[in-house]
Amino acid sequence: MHDALSSKAALRLALRPSAYASPAPRSFFLSSVSRRRLRPGSHLHYHVRVRLPAQSHTNMPPTPVLETPRLLLRPMELADAEQIQRLFPQWEIVRHLAARIPWPYPSDGALAFIRDECLPAVARGEGWSWTVRLKSNPERLIGGIDLRTKKGEHRGFWLIPELRGRGLMIEAADAATDFWFEVLRFPVLRTSKAAANIASRRVSEKQGMRMVGSEERDYVSGRQLTEIWEITADEWRARKRNG
Ligand SMILES: CC(C)(COP(=O)(O)OP(=O)(O)OC[C@H]1O[C@@H](n2cnc3c(N)ncnc32)[C@H](O)[C@@H]1OP(=O)(O)O)[C@@H](O)C(=O)NCCC(=O)NCCS
Numbered sequence: 001m002h003d004a005l006s007s008k009a010a011l012r013l014a015l016r017p018s019a020y021a022s023p024a025p026r027s028f029f030l031s032s033v034s035r036r037r038l039r040p041g042s043h044l045h046y047h048v049r050v051r052l053p054a055q056s057h058t059n060m061p062p063t064p065v066l067e068t069p070r071l072l073l074r075p076m077e078l079a080d081a082e083q084i085q086r087l088f089p090q091w092e093i094v095r096h097l098a099a100r101i102p103w104p105y106p107s108d109g110a111l112a113f114i115r116d117e118c119l120p121a122v123a124r125g126e127g128w129s130w131t132v133r134l135k136s137n138p139e140r141l142i143g144g145i146d147l148r149t150k151k152g153e154h155r156g157f158w159l160i161p162e163l164r165g166r167g168l169m170i171e172a173a174d175a176a177t178d179f180w181f182e183v184l185r186f187p188v189l190r191t192s193k194a195a196a197n198i199a200s201r202r203v204s205e206k207q208g209m210r211m212v213g214s215e216e217r218d219y220v221s222g223r224q225l226t227e228i229w230e231i232t233a234d235e236w237r238a239r240k241r242n243g
Pocket residue numbers: 092093094096097156157158159160163164165166167168169170171192193194197198199200202203
C-alpha cells in the first residue's frame with residue numbers, strides 16, 4: 001500500500017531529475033500533471049507541486065516540499081526552531097491544543113519538539129511535518145502543519161493570528177490531505193479538535209469532513225468537549241472530482 005512507485009503512479013506524477021540541492025542532495029522533482037482545474041472560488045482550486053527527496057530510511061515516502069498557489073510547505077528541520085520559538089508560544093495559538101504541549105512554553109520548547117518528537121517520527125515513517133510559508137516571503141515562517149500515523153490524531157496545524165481568516169490553512173490542509181490520501185495512500189483521515197475551536201472546525205467542514213464522535217479531553221486551556229472528524233479517501237476523491 002505504501003510502495004513509493006505505486007503511490008506515484010496513482011497520482012500520475014511526472015518524475016524528472018531536479019536541480020534543487022535542498023532538502024536532499026539527490027532529489028527528484030515531481031509535479032502533478034493530471035489535476036484538473038476546479039471552479040474559481042472553490043477551495044480545492046489549487047495545483048500541488050511536490051519536491052520529493054530520493055532517499056527514505058523507511059518504506060514510507062519521505063516528506064516532500066508541497067506548493068500551493070499562495071504557500072510553500074517545507075519539511076520541518078532543526079533550523080526552524082528559532083522562528084517557531086518566537087511565534088508559537090501565544091495563547092491564541094496554544095489554547096485549543098492538546099495538554100501535552102508544555103505551558104508555560106519552555107525556552108527550548110521548539111528545539112526539543114523538533115529534535116525529540118518531530119524528526120524521530122519522520123525517521124520512523126510515522127510523521128510528516130511542514131513549516132508553512134507565504135511564497136511571497138518564503139524565509140518567514142507563518143505556521144505549521146503535520147500528519148501522523150497516530151490513531152485518531154492524523155493531522156494538526158497552527159497559523160500566526162495576524163494571517164488568519166484568509167483561507168491559508170484550508171489551502172495548506174488541502175495539500176497535506178491530498179498527500180495523505182494520494183501519496184501515502186491511507187484509507188481515512190481522522191482528527192480531533194476542541195468543540196470551541198470554531199476556526200479549526202470550519203477548516204474540516206470546508207474539506208468535506210464529517211463529525212463522527214465526541215468526548216472530553218485535556219487541552220492547554222483545560223478540559224473541553226472534543227469533536228472527532230473524519231473523511232475517507234473515497235470521499236476526498238469524490239469531492240475533488242465534483243469540485
Ligand atoms: C485553526 C487555524 C489554523 C485556522 O487558520 P486560518 O488560516 O484562519 O483558517 P482559514 O482562513 O483557512 O479558515 C478558517 C475558517 O474559520 C473561520 N473562522 C475563523 N475564526 C472564526 C471564529 N472565531 N468564528 C467563526 N468562524 C471563524 C474563517 O472565517 C474561515 O472560514 P470561512 O472561509 O468560511 O470564512 C487557526 O485559527 C489557528 O492557528 N488556531 C490555533 C491553533 C489551532 O487551534 N489549531 C487547530 C488544532 S485542532
